[in-house]
Amino acid sequence: MKKKNTWIWIVVTLGIIIALIAFLVVEAKKPGKYDSFAQCITNSGAKFYGAWWCPHCEAQKALFGKSVKKLPYVECQTKDSKQTKQCDDLGITGYPTWIFADGTKATGEQTFAQLGAKTNCPVPTN
Numbered sequence: 379m380k381k382k383n384t385w386i387w388i389v390v391t392l393g394i395i396i397a398l399i400a401f402l403v404v405e406a407k408k409p410g411k412y413d414s415f416a417q418c419i420t421n422s423g424a425k426f427y428g429a430w431w432c433p434h435c436e437a438q439k440a441l442f443g444k445s446v447k448k449l450p451y452v453e454c455q456t457k458d459s460k461q462t463k464q465c466d467d468l469g470i471t472g473y474p475t476w477i478f479a480d481g482t483k484a485t486g487e488q489t490f491a492q493l494g495a496k497t498n499c500p501v502p503t504n
Contacts, residue, residue: 409444410446410447411445412443412502415442415490416442418499419499422479424497427465428454430453434473452464474486
């Protein structure tokens with residue numbers, strides 16, 4: 379009787395694990411809420427420069443949720459916290475820094491309204 383109960387628990391546990399993995403795979407494939415906005419920003423020619431250790435960069439990314447993967451993000455810091463040549467050449471001294479197609483820069487976390495105004499992208503409502 380003990381062996382039968384053990385097998386039942388093994389099968390139930392495996393079933394739960396398989397269901398959880400399937401759920402995570404399906405969720406990962408769903409589009410993000412702000413995909414079209416983030417893609418529009420990318421298409422506008424804007425770039426988002428940041429650093430892996432920067433909490434404001436993380437907050438800016440978090441604003442986009444799953445759609446962050448569509449942003450035109452450029453990492454400015456190496457793992458030993460040295461700024462890359464590309465970011466040095468652009469004169470980036472703070473993070474996050476956005477550089478827009480018209481050449482203007484904005485440093486610090488930007489709202490959707492600010493990004494929409496600079497990129498002519500429709501701002502998502504909520």
